[in-house]
Amino acid sequence: MARFTTEVALRWSDMDAFGHVNNNKYLVLLEEARVAMMFTVAEAAGVPGFRQGVVVARHEVDFLLPVTVPADVRVELWVERAGNASFTFAYELFADDKLALRAKSVMVPFDTVEERPRRLTAPERAFLARWDG
Amino acid sequence: MARFTTEVALRWSDMDAFGHVNNNKYLVLLEEARVAMMFTVAEAAGVPGFRQGVVVARHEVDFLLPVTVPADVRVELWVERAGNASFTFAYELFADDKLALRAKSVMVPFDTVEERPRRLTAPERAFLARWDG
Amino acid sequence: MARFTTEVALRWSDMDAFGHVNNNKYLVLLEEARVAMMFTVAEAAGVPGFRQGVVVARHEVDFLLPVTVPADVRVELWVERAGNASFTFAYELFADDKLALRAKSVMVPFDTVEERPRRLTAPERAFLARWDG
Amino acid sequence: MARFTTEVALRWSDMDAFGHVNNNKYLVLLEEARVAMMFTVAEAAGVPGFRQGVVVARHEVDFLLPVTVPADVRVELWVERAGNASFTFAYELFADDKLALRAKSVMVPFDTVEERPRRLTAPERAFLARWDG
Incomplete structure (x- = not known):
């Protein structure tokens, strides 16, 4: 039941x-x-x-709450689903400890030499499995 | 069956x-x-x-296709739904005439004096009804 | 006495x-x-x-005048100086036909393979000489 | 001989x-x-x-050195000059402890009600005098 938690710095x-x-920020x-x-973390692993x-x-x-600067922002991130060629991140973003945003992103590994999507490798799947929410 | 179509300029x-x-751009x-x-258009109306x-x-x-700069980008926008206190935009974004992105946004009119959501007015609903896709 | 003139689109x-x-925008x-x-123009040439x-x-x-969106923005650009390994652009930026900003930039051609500055070539110097302000 | 030093977070x-x-970032x-x-600091003071x-x-x-992400960035800031109606900041920006950029900015206090520049107050001048480089 692990989440990847990181603090991100707002800018004025x-x-x-x-x-x-x-909203786009x-x-x-x-x-x-x-x-x-x-x-960073995956490469170190x-x-x-x-x-x-x-x-x-x-x-x-x-978007659940408006946020103004300054505020302490924390993003909690986990892997909701990992398929053969894509996976889904879920996020909660907290501003001054209040839940301000929920999101999901579908991600696709991409071979930039062949210029096409590729399958997840076994080590990638194992890495993603750590962050199971 | 009208769409609001506008050209938007990419930047390097x-x-x-x-x-x-x-993706955030x-x-x-x-x-x-x-x-x-x-x-602009609503105010003029x-x-x-x-x-x-x-x-x-x-x-x-x-996100359907990657886009590189330069490209001619056109956004087509319409109102998919208009409720009492919110409405939904649908979009298609074309880069060099190829469909590169589809999106939807739920929008909420906001009273910045009272600092709270407000209901759509009748003229606003009539304006939105023009862009029915 | 030529300037390179281009219209640039503001964003909200x-x-x-x-x-x-x-200011950074x-x-x-x-x-x-x-x-x-x-x-774009140089490559075409x-x-x-x-x-x-x-x-x-x-x-x-x-920064001479504040600018709000919407405004029609035009940038006029010319080459003030071209040396062996660098050159200087001068700019005037107009918002709704009023001079809002003056700027200069010193530019250095860069060899991204060798990862170091390089000299201007003769065709580059000839191209830059067209825009003499 | 004080500088105001702050760490700023790069983004990918x-x-x-x-x-x-x-360069604009x-x-x-x-x-x-x-x-x-x-x-933040002035208001607290x-x-x-x-x-x-x-x-x-x-x-x-x-611009003295190119910077790639990730890098630890520190900005050192001081007041080079304080006049009646403007003042000048000087900066050094360090990426991984290497000097990557030097800059100066002329700043003008602005009365947003009257929509015009205003003079520095005595407490503002005293505050700025703390950061004398």
Whole structure:
């Protein structure tokens, strides 16, 4: 029952003219959490394939609360599903410890040499299985 | 059976280190299409309420094709559903005339003085009804 | 006495929480003008080297007027100086035909294989000489 | 001889298609350092005027080294000059402890009610005098 938890730093310019963090900026924050897991942590664990290429196939995002800067933001991330050639992240984003956003992303490993999707390897599946929510 | 169609300009910096338009930047492009309809066109049609406040409650985005800069991008936007206090946009984004992305957004009119959601007005509902897909 | 003139599209999200186009976004707009000249126009003129690598060594930017969205933005760009291994762009940015910003950028051609600066070629110098302000 | 030092978090999407942090993103990082000093620290010190409005009149930025993500970035900031109605910040940005960028920004306090520049107050001048480099 593990989640990957990471703190992400808001920037003042994440706010738009309405004075709230703009909806598209949350996607950047979620990307930071994914990158920390899939690139940095995975590579340190001997699983470098994601850094070499992985694309987003789908996002679903529910915005629950507006956020203003400054706020302490924490993203909790886990793997909801891992198939042969894709997997699904689920996220909860907390601002000052209040749940502000829920999201899911369908991810596809991508072979950037062949320029096409590829299957997950066994070590990748084992790595993803650690973060089971 | 009308769609609101607008051309949006890509920027070189919309590409990320993988050399494709980053997934979060598409949200910015969809926002440009919404803003053109809800702020500029609606206001010119005597419907200024959206500009005074409207928030995104949910996004669903399916990424179908990678896009590189330069490309001619066109967003087609329509209203899939209009309820009492929210409505749903549907979008198709075309890059060089190829369908690259489909998305939906649930939108909520927001009273920025009272700081709470509000109901759609009759003129707003009539305006939205024009763009029936 | 030629200037390279290009229209760049503002985005609603270029505004920050003060309701004006944020200072860093102008740099993105100037980049759009540079890219249009150095990548698209130069390549079409048989001068592909800039697209393969060119870095910014210095920016100077004077902000003369605040800009809000929507506004029609035009960037005028010319080459103030071309040396052996660097050159200087000068810019004027107009919002609704009012001069809103003046800037200069020192640019350095960069060999991305050798990972080091390189000299300008004769065709590059001839191309730059067209835009003499 | 004090500098205001702050760590700023890079984001993966700060890199552009050349695989380096894009030049305009450094301006965002410098803004984070200014905001931390002028909004958060100044307000805590009983000097709230900057948060109510301050604009950038000029930037000068020298790019010394390319930066890739991940890197630990630290911005050191001080006040080089404080006049009656403007002041000048100087910055050094370090990536993994190497000096990667030097910059200066001319700042103007701005009265957002009257929509015009205003003079520095005595407490603002005293606050700025702390950070003398």
